[in-house]
Amino acid sequence: MQMTTKKIRVLVGKPGLDGHDRGAKTVASALRDHGMEVIYTGLHQTPEAIAEIAAQEDVDVVGLSILSGAHMALFPRVRAELVKRGMAHVLLTGGGIIPMEDMAALESQGYAKLFGPGTRTEEIAVWIQGEMEKRWKAEGAQ
């Protein structure tokens, strides 16, 4: 696997009242194993709190997990709160129990890619590394 020299900083967030955290914690651990710096918010966070932590920690990536069906209400709000804090540039991703048409809708609202059940953690890690390399290369070329 190609290694980036700079460490990728990721915030894994659990917005809303959803208590399912097996997926979020499994992905967080896997990203750490792939050399990323991972901050996990813990459960039951408001969109404001997630954006606040993302800004304070100056992360490169925000990944959200919702399995409760509240993604259409909460994912856009997290993005709006990030934009408010000057964090529009972060790589936004996430996953959970999200129907295909909702994934498509969120992907047109600034979510780069969303992952569903059965996804290999390796696939998520490799995708994040690829996206960040592209971004850092583009920044270096400016």
Added chain:
Amino acid sequence: MTLDGTRPEVRAIDAQAAWQKEFDRARKRDVEFTSLSGAPLAPLYGPGEAKVDFEGDLGYPGSFPFTRGVHPTMYRSRLWTMRQFAGFGSAKQTNERFKFLLAHGQTGLSTAFDFPTLMGYDSDHAHSLGEVGQVGVAISSLADMEVLMDGIPMAEVSTSMTINGPAPILLAFYIACGERQGVDPKLLRGTVQNDILKEYQAQHAWLVPAEPALRMITDVMGYCSRNVPQWNTISISGYHIREAGSTAAQELAFTLANGMEYVRRGKAAGLDVDDFAPRLSFFFDSHLDFFEEIAKFRAARRIWARKMRDTFGAKDPRSWMVRFHTQTAGVSLTAQQPENNIVRTAFEALAAVLGGTQSLHTNSMDETLSLPTEKAVKIALRTQQIIAEETEVAHVIDPLGGSYYVEALTNRLEAEAERYFAEIERRGGVVPATEQGYIQREIHRSAIAYQAAIERGTKKVVGVNCYVEDEKGPTIELHKIDPAVEREQHERLAKLRSSRDAAKAKRALDDIRDACKGTDNLLERFVAAAHADCTLGEIADVLRAEFGQYKEPKIL
């Protein structure tokens, strides 16, 4: 001596050696021969691996230590209760689903609540945004409960309610709803999950910290033993522990450790163990490792019987029994090729029946994608009915008892559970072990190991890491929650708050506040508040203000 002059035991040893030689020489498939929980498995089990004292370890069904079942007749008298967990959208929509299930032969109700209800927030609270009616039904008041149970004879149907942090409040709504239907609380039958310890450990819908939460649980045990004697006051649940990633042994150990903690608390509150222990029930997962699951159910009965009689001094045999509900494993289902989930669920349901379950929920094939459609839930219910009516497996009690393999697994799971009990004891008990994050870390460790095995390919999941098809999207129809439910709930709550007797509602909340500061039974106050049309969120706000909020330990 046998006819050819050799002693039988010598011939047996020779036969074993011959088999072993053949076995060692043969080519084996290139897979890990382990249980789903990762425990190594022998290729063959015999009497040497399954040391069982018939009287002491097995006994007869309906008698100590209940390894073979809690009833002397098991399914010859009565089949298990077919109880599909249901709830979505508004109380009215869920009421219709309940009636649909009863009309198709279901024999008990089981209620799923949405996250705001599970966390003690009204549907119109800011934190409820987007969550109302999504994973279950929204119930914010007695008025909502009345719609939920409309036209359902509460004296006849038993109802299970999966709720924990605010469980005593929802139980109060149910009792008050029965009273409005003219049903004496003494006739109400059902279960409230009310198992807060596994919420901190695995399911994560909590309200207040452990000590006040445990006090409310003993209040429920005390109130119900006097007023609602047929009610199961706690459903001590391994299901969520397993779904969060634990192994079978961890599910068994943590569930029973939590159960023992409730017994200690009940005794410490001055209750007689035999007054409340017969109303404790259990709830387990049934996962895909068929024999390991059956052994887990058998081990649970044996361990609990021994602990209750020998450690806690219970005298009533009903206090020794593990009566349990089972749900097939949601985590075993795949979003890929979802029709295959029907088959997975059937194997898991069969294991639950062979393990002697008292009631059963079978998951629907579409549950990794959404809440189930009517069609999917009907197939799930029919799966149980096929097991019950067509396979003839329910005619014989504990049919796998005496299987060398199943007895060896039962012994192994009991021994593993004992090791966890000792470790939890060393950490000062279940509450400190949970507050330190020990149990959560153990579960997380197992979840990661399982995921790694799937990604390595040593554990196979059809449609995910083998026999994969290129799928464009779900091939089945999905159930959608109407977003209008949230708005309608806001309107219902506004109407309720403006039409009720405000002074009476305030007095009821003040009474709860006083009881929080003292030792009066809180459930009694919740029932009064339900009748005064106080909402779930208003009552929970008092509890949060008086007792504080639970904060999860950081384990990652």
